[in-house]
Amino acid sequence: MKKVTAIFDIGKTNKKFFLFDADYQEVYREYTTFDTIVDEDGHPTEDLKSLQDWLKNVFDRILKSEKYNITAINFSTYGASLVHLDEQGEVVTPLYNYTKPLDKKVIDSFFEKYGPEEKIAVTTGSSNDGMLNSGMQLYWLKHTKPAVFKKIKYSLHLPQYISYIFTGIPISEYTSIGCHSSLWDFSKKDYHDWVYAEEFHKILPPIVSTETSINLNYNGKRIKIGVGIHDSSAALLPYVRSIKKKFILVSTGTWSIALNPFSEKLLTKEDIDKNCINYMRINGKPVKSARLFLGNEYTLQVKEMAEFFGVSEDYHKSVKFNNDTYFEIVKDMDPIFKWKGFTTKQMPKKTNIHYDNFEHAYHHLMTELVLLQVESIKIAAGDEPIEKLYIDGGFSDNDVYIKLLSHYLRNMELRTTDSSLGSALGAAIAISDSKLNSKFLKKNYSLKKHVPFIIK
Template sequence: MKEKVTAVFDIGKTNKKFFLFDKDFQEVYREYTRFDTTEDEDGYPTEDLEKLKKWLKKVFDSILNAKQYNITSINFSTYGASLVHLDENDEVLTPLYNYTKDIPQDIIDLFNEKYGSKLDFAVTTGSPVSGMLNSGLQLFWLKHTKPEIFKKIKYSLHLPQYVSYIFTGIAVSEYTSIGCHTALWNYAKKDYHDWVYKEEINKILPRIVSAETSINMNYNGKRIKLGVGIHDSSAALLPYIRSVKKKFILVSTGTWSIAMNPFSKGGLKDSDIKKKCINYMRINGKTVKASRLFLGNEYKEQIKRLSNHFQVPLDYHKTIRFDHDIYFTIVKNFEHMYKWVCISDEKMAKSTKIPYTTFEYAYHQLMVELVLMQVESIKTVSGKEKIKKLYIDGGFSDNEVFIQLMSHYLRNMTLSTTNSSLGSALGAALCISDTKLNAKFLRKNYTLKKHLPFIIQ
């Protein structure tokens, strides 16, 4: 008998992953790949959609023919803030524009002129105007700078839904992708913002469905349930929502570190926007108050500089363990010493200075400064709610210095880490499952660990 499994494609900007999960959501197979980026018409690096499509089909076709597995369902999680534009013949019209690409200032100015003050708009949409990171503004940019292409668009699909579309041929939109700082949604009205209708962009956005929607299809002679895709940060949140009974904050760490409060009430306030808060959406359209930090990317850039400065191997930082003595020396007369490369913070140093003679001291200083920003981010999304549980998953959950400092600075919270290299993939699998979860799920599937603050002597 072949083992019944759920398949998930988990598409990150760097790693493209494929997983199989058994009936208990235990991983039974994984496959990773990476692609070189291609370039858009301006020479800006971007995802190679053709390579991605070929890999998706190749992997899926090969696993369908595997003798040991019987795929009963498949879903897709991908990064957000990215749109694929299709014409009448299902041909892709443009490159998958990179969300780090700039939109010309005159287009931003035109948008602000037409649709009101930045702050009001950000409060309403839960999305400060941020160029391509607002995929809605990408559509505005296309309409006003490439009208001949815009006129050809039949559907604009968020990336998770495009990956699903490759297999189903059915075009939909869904809440978690719309809620990914797109500037498309009015959180008070629970509908697209007025500007979307005024610009007639709604005409190329397919009907909205829940991320729990699935489509039963006959694929190469096999009956399979296919999901419509889900934004990866929302997918990572789902296992916690379904298995944890008390209110919690989840910090999902990686290139971006995203602190999420799925229990926030009411919309964002002016003060939240000024603190760089945004809204995400849960699979049912409910609001998630979130705060983003480009923490992983900043960490990577600073490690390159430190490794070069101290002439140590680039992966030397992985060997560093938390040292109480170093920490207390640093905080005794604490001052900020790092100027960030990718993060704007009023407390950062005007220029980086490294007075230390060892990598260990400089590294602890770096981590204290990064953690202090992360702590502020968590406090912002918590608001006045006294939330006691904090979960950290992703890359930084394995960083001992980061976790020790977090547990110290947030002593009023119970901090647990989870091994969620599977986080968004597992969430995508759960999304199209009817399985009920309990509190044991995280311990069993996520290697849940509780961390106590260190003792101050």
């Protein structure tokens, strides 16, 4: 029987289960999705019961397999989500969705008590994002549903709740606490004073290192069970463990997040104003992170461009970088796109495409978006001299994006990686004792180096 590590990687849409061998090669995978249910206010939310049943069923089935010998299991999930348990370990409330709108009165009352907002943001590394701050979820629950709140014995972040399903042991760990939760004071390296004032420390279980594992007999088998990890921190872990020099990792998708795990300084007011927040490494150190709603904007703009030029919605996928096209459009380039998901000072009042073909308009769009991406990377770097840049996620195989990025950041060594397993692999590494070497990314992540194009 092959010795394997089992990982549950729980995304908002896809729920995934993986088995990795000792060399972190995937040997088995299984996916599922669930329909959302609604909370008491009719807002869509995770079907926690279906998720729990699936976790148990999959794991019990694989344990009985004659092919694999599971020696360890860990869990990676999305953040900003809390599961509240009563004295009997029963779930007290729905898993409130971080997209649920939060009453402005609740937010205002919080900042009246503990503000000013700017100071809270700087010390906790969290902008004011309503339910996307898990600390605000607790505050909202206590002050709008006091009878429900009184029943809570423990509040667990989602990765730790999934670990709890298997161990029955309630715990907290750094990566979930430090992910824009407004709970953590990065200057004190402890919960913020407001958390103690509200007595939330009494329902937040003891904090352990993310690398902690619990050895348990599970259905007659001795298994090492991890405490779970927040998915963004998990995706960063293989890079931190295998690269010796300082780097920025840009994780691209709906959001493009530039992660700097080497920043020693607290965030400033300017950082917060530029959409910077902190994530946390598994050892409690901050990760300065600059967010850009890049993938979302890209999707909306290329859809509109496809209609404008009368081409198929997928046409943009076939466009490759063209030197001549690029040099033609940058001669007298002014912004022509009005952004839909954010605003910038330079953007026009409405989109004004003056090209007669899709390729030119696309190169113009990508140049504008990449210049915003460059700015975001520079914000994450701050005044750190960082020479290495890694791009993973959806844009890592967008030829125009990569060529332009390597052109505008010629002082950085740009490499792309290709791993749809990012957070799952990170969760496997978090509970492993093995050391990673510099060849790890090449072997497991299809690491590619990119050289800037020659300037005419």
